Amino acid sequence: MEELAKRGRGRPVTTDPGAVGMTALRLFIDKGIDNVTMDDVAEAAGISRSNLFRIFASKSAVVWGGMHLFNVELAKKLEANPETDIVRLLHTSWVEAMHLLDDSLETVRLRLKLIASSPEIYGWGHGQLEEARSVIEKKVSELTDDPMRPRVLSSALISVSMAILVWWAETDDPRTPSEVLDAGFSDFEAVFS
Amino acid sequence: MEELAKRGRGRPVTTDPGAVGMTALRLFIDKGIDNVTMDDVAEAAGISRSNLFRIFASKSAVVWGGMHLFNVELAKKLEANPETDIVRLLHTSWVEAMHLLDDSLETVRLRLKLIASSPEIYGWGHGQLEEARSVIEKKVSELTDDPMRPRVLSSALISVSMAILVWWAETDDPRTPSEVLDAGFSDFEAVFS
Numbered sequence: 270m271e272e273l274a275k276r277g278r279g280r281p282v283t284t285d286p287g288a289v290g291m292t293a294l295r296l297f298i299d300k301g302i303d304n305v306t307m308d309d310v311a312e313a314a315g316i317s318r319s320n321l322f323r324i325f326a327s328k329s330a331v332v333w334g335g336m337h338l339f340n341v342e343l344a345k346k347l348e349a350n351p352e353t354d355i356v357r358l359l360h361t362s363w364v365e366a367m368h369l370l371d372d373s374l375e376t377v378r379l380r381l382k383l384i385a386s387s388p389e390i391y392g393w394g395h396g397q398l399e400e401a402r403s404v405i406e407k408k409v410s411e412l413t414d415d416p417m418r419p420r421v422l423s424s425a426l427i428s429v430s431m432a433i434l435v436w437w438a439e440t441d442d443p444r445t446p447s448e449v450l451d452a453g454f455s456d457f458e459a460v461f462s
Numbered sequence: 463m464e465e466l467a468k469r470g471r472g473r474p475v476t477t478d479p480g481a482v483g484m485t486a487l488r489l490f491i492d493k494g495i496d497n498v499t500m501d502d503v504a505e506a507a508g509i510s511r512s513n514l515f516r517i518f519a520s521k522s523a524v525v526w527g528g529m530h531l532f533n534v535e536l537a538k539k540l541e542a543n544p545e546t547d548i549v550r551l552l553h554t555s556w557v558e559a560m561h562l563l564d565d566s567l568e569t570v571r572l573r574l575k576l577i578a579s580s581p582e583i584y585g586w587g588h589g590q591l592e593e594a595r596s597v598i599e600k601k602v603s604e605l606t607d608d609p610m611r612p613r614v615l616s617s618a619l620i621s622v623s624m625a626i627l628v629w630w631a632e633t634d635d636p637r638t639p640s641e642v643l644d645a646g647f648s649d650f651e652a653v654f655s
Binding site for chain 1: 548549581585588592608609610611613614615617618620621622624625626628629633646649650651653654655
């Protein structure tokens with residue numbers, strides 16, 4: 270941070286996280302993520318190794334890094350949502366939080382393609398998915414006395430969402446993630462009613 | 463196999479897979495699975511290393527090995543089930559297949575406790591869970607034209623079932639896995655209706 274500040278008022282070197290992330294994701298997809306080092310990423314992005322690590326601590330962070338912000342947004346949306354019907358609450362809060370990603374469609378799609386491409390890369394996100402799950406579990410447990418339901422509903426929501434989003438990424442569906450999730454959730458609910 | 467046959471009609475040495483599996487699972491839980499080698503398991507079960515590997519190829523097989531049989535049973539139950547309502551079809555077929563485990567409650571409970579204890583051990587079962595998921599996806603795709611629904615419903619069923627079963631294992635719930643799944647599925651369905 271200090272180092273950046275010292276450079277003064279000129280446009281900061283190409284350390285726009287969005288651009289660097291996109292370069293990295295394209296490299297992972299083109300060459301196979303196992304064949305790409307963080308040095309390769311730095312070189313392709315035209316930045317120094319230390320600048321790269323300031324943005325992304327690992328290949329895992331490039332792929333899954335965005336999710337913590339989503340989890341924060343989700344927690345806010347759940348908190349602000351006056352809905353007391355659990356299904357509608359989870360449906361609308363999740364879709365609202367997803368709008369966060371509307372401006373970075375291509376990044377989200379590449380991330381999800383990578384996530385779906387190997388169980389190992391999916392597994393890198395365990396902590397992030399578990400964070401989202403526990404945000405939901407906490408909210409559901411405020412609305413029910415059933416001891417099992419918070420765990421079950423939060424697990425279901427995570428896996429349904431991931432299934433929908435991976436399907437969206439793999440089919441190059443033109444809708445935004447929030448649109449496709451909204452439709453996918455509605456279809457899921459319709460199957461049960 | 464030949465070696466066993468050569469021994470003739472005497473009771474085979476203690477290579478009852480159920481007993482050996484139980485010994486191994488208890489050892490994993492007591493000492494921490496990372497601290498136990500397959501040699502330790504052989505010693506605790508009082509069998510040779512080669513006899514142990516004939517039953518279980520790895521620690522992963524001890525924990526997740528039973529699932530392939532379940533998947534075969536699930537495919538049979540789905541095939542034989544005349545139900546055309548997707549939710550009832552999946553609910554009843556899964557619960558019926560679960561009866562396979564009614565005789566080995568303690569083993570199932572120990573396995574699930576281990577599975578829930580670390581993302582790594584959960585991850586060992588990726589192939590088995592994916593096999594179950596694709597059995598379900600195939601059946602659902604015969605009953606719908608929606609392109610996304612088979613993937614979404616199969617993912618949901620796997621994660622809902624695992625959430626219910628892990629909850630059952632961790633709370634030492636006295637019911638059988640099939641009873642608790644039946645109740646858990648019904649509760650999940652009720653939330654949506």
